Amino acid sequence: MLDFYGLSNLFATVTNLGIAFLVYTKGHNSKLARIWTLFTLCVAIYGFGGFMASGAKDYDSAFFWWRLSYVGVILLPAIFASFVYTFLETKRTFFLNTIYLVTAIVWLANIFSKTLFIGHVTLIFTDSKWFAPAWFVYPPGPLHIFHTVFLYFILLTYLFLRLVLAYKNADPLKRTQIKYFTIAMVLGFYGGGSSYLPCFGINIYPIANITVPLYTFLIAYAIIRHQLMNIEVIIKKTLVFAGLLASVFAILILPTLLIQEYILRGADTGSRMAGLAISGIIIIMSVRRIENFLINITDKYLFQKKYDYKELLKTFTAEVLTVLELDKLVNLTVNKLTDIIKLGSAAVLLFNEEKQHFNVVAAQNIKDSSVTLIRPDGIVTFMDETHGYVLMSELREKNISIPDSIQEIIDKLNAEIVIPMVLHEEVIGVLSLGKKKSDENYTQDDLDILLPLAKTLAIAISNAELFVKLGKTQAEAAQREKMAVIGTLSAGINHEICNPLGIARGQCEAFLLNLKDGLYKNKTSEELIEKAKSIMVKVIKETDRATAITKKLSGFAKPSKGEAEIIRIDKELDEVFGLVGYELRLEKIEFLKNIQKDISDLFVDKKQFQEILFNLIRNAGQAIGEKGRITITAREEGRKVYIDVQDTGSGIPEDKVKQLFNPFFTTKDPGKGTGLGLFIVRQVVEKNGGRIHLKDTKVGEGTTFRLEFPVPAREGLKVN
Amino acid sequence: MMAKPRIVAIDDEPEFIDMIEGYFGLRGYEINVAVRGAKGIEVIKEKSPDVVLIDLKMPGIDGDEVLKLIKSMNPSPKVIFITAYDDGGKTRARLLKMGSYACLDKPIPSLRDLEATVNKAVSK
Numbered sequence: 102m103l104d105f106y107g108l109s110n111l112f113a114t115v116t117n118l119g120i121a122f123l124v125y126t127k128g129h130n131s132k133l134a135r136i137w138t139l140f141t142l143c144v145a146i147y148g149f150g151g152f153m154a155s156g157a158k159d160y161d162s163a164f165f166w167w168r169l170s171y172v173g174v175i176l177l178p179a180i181f182a183s184f185v186y187t188f189l190e191t192k193r194t195f196f197l198n199t200i201y202l203v204t205a206i207v208w209l210a211n212i213f214s215k216t217l218f219i220g221h222v223t224l225i226f227t228d229s230k231w232f233a234p235a236w237f238v239y240p241p242g243p244l245h246i247f248h249t250v251f252l253y254f255i256l257l258t259y260l261f262l263r264l265v266l267a268y269k270n271a272d273p274l275k276r277t278q279i280k281y282f283t284i285a286m287v288l289g290f291y292g293g294g295s296s297y298l299p300c301f302g303i304n305i306y307p308i309a310n311i312t313v314p315l316y317t318f319l320i321a322y323a324i325i326r327h328q329l330m331n332i333e334v335i336i337k338k339t340l341v342f343a344g345l346l347a348s349v350f351a352i353l354i355l356p357t358l359l360i361q362e363y364i365l366r367g368a369d370t371g372s373r374m375a376g377l378a379i380s381g382i383i384i385i386m387s388v389r390r391i392e393n394f395l396i397n398i399t400d401k402y403l404f405q406k407k408y409d410y411k412e413l414l415k416t417f418t419a420e421v422l423t424v425l426e427l428d429k430l431v432n433l434t435v436n437k438l439t440d441i442i443k444l445g446s447a448a449v450l451l452f453n454e455e456k457q458h459f460n461v462v463a464a465q466n467i468k469d470s471s472v473t474l475i476r477p478d479g480i481v482t483f484m485d486e487t488h489g490y491v492l493m494s495e496l497r498e499k500n501i502s503i504p505d506s507i508q509e510i511i512d513k514l515n516a517e518i519v520i521p522m523v524l525h526e527e528v529i530g531v532l533s534l535g536k537k538k539s540d541e542n543y544t545q546d547d548l549d550i551l552l553p554l555a556k557t558l559a560i561a562i563s564n565a566e567l568f569v570k571l572g573k574t575q576a577e578a579a580q581r582e583k584m585a586v587i588g589t590l591s592a593g594i595n596h597e598i599c600n601p602l603g604i605a606r607g608q609c610e611a612f613l614l615n616l617k618d619g620l621y622k623n624k625t626s627e628e629l630i631e632k633a634k635s636i637m638v639k640v641i642k643e644t645d646r647a648t649a650i651t652k653k654l655s656g657f658a659k660p661s662k663g664e665a666e667i668i669r670i671d672k673e674l675d676e677v678f679g680l681v682g683y684e685l686r687l688e689k690i691e692f693l694k695n696i697q698k699d700i701s702d703l704f705v706d707k708k709q710f711q712e713i714l715f716n717l718i719r720n721a722g723q724a725i726g727e728k729g730r731i732t733i734t735a736r737e738e739g740r741k742v743y744i745d746v747q748d749t750g751s752g753i754p755e756d757k758v759k760q761l762f763n764p765f766f767t768t769k770d771p772g773k774g775t776g777l778g779l780f781i782v783r784q785v786v787e788k789n790g791g792r793i794h795l796k797d798t799k800v801g802e803g804t805t806f807r808l809e810f811p812v813p814a815r816e817g818l819k820v821n
Numbered sequence: 822m823m824a825k826p827r828i829v830a831i832d833d834e835p836e837f838i839d840m841i842e843g844y845f846g847l848r849g850y851e852i853n854v855a856v857r858g859a860k861g862i863e864v865i866k867e868k869s870p871d872v873v874l875i876d877l878k879m880p881g882i883d884g885d886e887v888l889k890l891i892k893s894m895n896p897s898p899k900v901i902f903i904t905a906y907d908d909g910g911k912t913r914a915r916l917l918k919m920g921s922y923a924c925l926d927k928p929i930p931s932l933r934d935l936e937a938t939v940n941k942a943v944s945k
Binding site for chain 1: 834836837844847848878880903904905906907927928929931932
C-alpha cells in the first residue's frame with residue numbers, strides 16, 4: 102500500500118527547495134524574493150518532517166518529526182502575511198506585528214513544550230485499502246487548535262481576500278501576477294491544509310496534500326512569464342537543472358514504488374534496493390534525453406517569452422551603438438534585436454535626404470523591403486508631431502480603427518510596434534519591430550527599454566552618418582591639397598611641356614619660312630621631302646614627350662579608389678619621381694634612391710601611397726630650394742618597412758617642430774602651400790595603417806621624415 | 822646696309838638649337854651654338870658675338886651664370902633669353918633687371934619676331 106502522504110511531502114520538499122534556490126539565486130536583491138525564499142524553505146521543512154513522521158516506525162519518532170515539521174508550518178501564515186503586505190505595497194501595520202508576536206509564541210511553545218502544541222500523535226488509516234497507515238497529530242494540543250483556526254484558516258482567508266481586492270485595482274502586469282500567485286497559494290495552502298483533517302478526528306486521507314509540491318510550478322511559471330517577485334532574469338540552466346532534478350526524482354520514486362508494491366509485495370529492504378537499482382538504470386539511460394527535452398521545452402515555451410534586458414543593453418552598448426559604419430550599425434541593430442527579444446521580424450528605416458522619404462536600410466523577415474514612408478503619410482505625421490510610438494496591440498485594445506494606408510505599411514513591414522528615432526526634435530528614422538515569436542504582447546517593460554534604445558540609436562546613427570561625411574570631407578580636402586601642390590609644380594611642368602612644343606613649333610615654322618623666303622630654291626623635291634620627313638619625325642617625338650607628362654599629371658590628379666592593393670615601393674617611387682623629377686632637375690636637386698633588395702611589398706591604397714611620397718619629396722624639394730640632395734631610403738626590419746625621406750634643406754627650427762602636423766601650419770611663402778600638407782599626409786598614412794614622424798632635423802643641414810608601414814600578413818605577396 | 826649681327830646660341834635641347842642654327846644660318850647670319858653652359862662661355866669668349874641667345878634652365882652652368890659672365894665682359898654682347906621656364910614673370914623681371922635685353926617664352930611665337938628682336942638689339 103502506498104504511503105501517498107509521505108511521498109507527496111517528500112516531493113514537496115524537493116520542489117520547494119528547488120524554487121527556494123531559484124528565487125534566491127536570481128532575486129536576492131528583492132525583498133519579496135527574500136521573503137519568498139524563507140517561505141519555501143519553511144514549506145520544505147514541513148514536507149520533510151511530514152514525510153519522516155507519516156511513515157515513522159514508532160510513536161516517539163513520529164512525535165519528533167511532527168514537531169520538526171511544525172517548526173516550518175507555524176511560520177508559514179506570518180511569512181505569507183509579510184509577503185502579501187510587501188507585494189501589495191501596504192505599510193507594515195500594527196496588525197502585522199501582532200501576527201508576528203503571536204506566531205513567535207506558538208513557535209516557541211512547539212519548541213519547548215510537548216503538550217502545548219502537538220499533544221499526541223496517532224497511527225491512522227490502518228485499515229485503508231489503498232494507502233499505507235500514517236502517523237498524524239491527534240489529539241492536538243490547545244495551541245495547535247488555535248494555530249489551525251486563527252493563523253491558518255482565518256488569517257489566510259483574510260489575506261486571500263486582500264489579494265482579491267487588490268486584483269481589481271492593479272495594473273495589467275500586477276493583475277496577472279496576483280492571479281497566478283493567488284491561485285497557486287490557495288491550492289498550496291488549502292490542499293496542504295487537508296492534513297489538518299485527521300488532527301480534528303476527521304479521517305479522510307489527505308490526498309489533496311499533493312498540491313503542496315505542485316503549487317511551486319505555478320509560482321515558477323508566474324515568475325518566468327510575469328516577473329513575479331520582480332525577478333526579471335531567469336537563467337535557463339537553473340530551470341533546466343530544477344526540472345531535471347524533479348524528473349529524476351519522480352523517476353526514482355515511481356519504479357521503486359511500483360516494484361515494491363505490486364511486484365515484490367513487501368516493504369523490506371531487499372525489494373527497496375531492487376526498485377532503486379532498476380530506477381538507477383532508467384535514470385542513467387534517460388538523463389541525457391530528459392535534459393535535452395527540458396532544454397527544448399524551456400526554450401520553446403518559457404524563454405521565447407522572456408528576454409534578457411541586461412543582455413540587450415549590454416549588447417547594444419558594447420557591440421552596436423559604437424559602430425561607426427552606418428550599414429553595419431543598422432544591420433547589427435536589426436539582427437541583435439530579433440535575436441535577443443526573439444522577434445518574428447524587424448526593420449530600420451532611415452530618412453533619405455535626396456529622395457525625401459524613409460526607406461528600409463536593414464530588415465529581417467519583412468514582407469516588402471521596398472516600402473517607403475513619405476512625410477505626409479499619416480504614420481510619419483503622427484510620429485513627427487508626437488514623437489510617440491505606434492503599438493498595434495494597444496490600438497486594437499482601444500478599438501482605434503487604423504486607416505488602410507497605414508495598415509498597408511504596417512503589413513509590408515510586418516510590424517507590431519513602430520518607434521520613431523528622434524534626434525534634436527526630428528524624426529531621423531523609424532524602428533519597426535514585428536510580433537514576438539511567443540505571440541505575447543509588448544509590455545510596459547518592453548517599451549521602457551525600447552523607447553530609450555530608439556533614442557540612443559538615433560544618436561549612434563547620426564554619428565555614423567557624420568563619420569561618413571567627415572570621411573568625404575577629408576578625402577575632398579586631400580584632393581584639394583593635391584591639386585594645390587600640383588599647382589606649385591607648374592613651373593617644372595610648364596618647362597617640360599613647353600620645351601618639346603618649342604622644338605616642334607620652331608622646326609615647322611623654320612621649314613615654312615625657308616620655303617617662303619625661297620631658301621630651298623636649289624633643293625630638289627626629293628631633298629625637300631626628306632627634310633620635311635625628318636621634321637615630322639622630330640615633331641612626333643616631341644609631341645609624345647609633351648603628352649607623357651600630361652598623362653602622368655592627370656593620372657596623379659585622379660582621386661583614389663579607396664582600396665588597398667599590393668604595391669611595390671620602388672615602382673611607386675619611380676612614378677612619383679616621374680612627376681616631381683622635372684622640378685627637382687630644374688632646381689639642380691639630386692635624387693637618390695636607396696631601396697633594400699627584396700623589400701616586402703606593401704598593402705596600401707596605391708594613389709594615397711603616391712600622394713604621401715609626392716608630398717614628402719615635394720616638401721623636401723622646397724626645403725632645399727636650389728641645389729641639394731633628396732635621399733629616399735627604404736628598408737625592412739621586424740615585419741615593418743621604414744621609408745626615410747631625407748633632404749639637405751634648411752631644416753625645421755625647434756619651435757616649429759611641435760606644430761609640424763597641425764592643420765594650416767606652414768613655413769612656406771603665401772601661394773606655395775596651403776599648410777594642409779603634412780596634416781593630411783599624416784591622416785592618409787594612418788588611414789593606410791602606417792605612421793609618420795619627424796626623424797631628425799637640424800637648421801641649415803636638413804630634415805628626415807620617417808614613414809613606417811606594416812608588412813602585410815600574407816607571405817609571398819608580390820606585384821606581378 | 823649694316824652687317825648682320827653675329828650670334829651665339831646656347832640651349833640644352835639639341836633639336837631646338839639645331840633649328841635655331843638652321844634658321845639663322847640660312848639667312849646669312851654667323852651663328853655658333855653650344856648645348857652646355859660651360860661650352861657656350863668658351864664659344865662666346867672665342868667669337869665675341871653681338872647677340873647671345875640662351876636657355877635659362879640647363880644642367881651644369883645655367884643661363885643665370887652665363888648672363889653674369891657676359892655682363893662682366895667688355896664690350897658685352899646683348900643677351901636674349903629663350904626659356905620654357907615660367908614662374909609668373911618673377912624670373913623674367915629679375916633677368917631684365919640683371920641686364921638682359923629680352924626674355925622670350927618657348928615656344929617662340931614666331932621665328933620672324935626672334936629675328937627682329939636680334940636685329941633690334943644690335944641696332945642701338
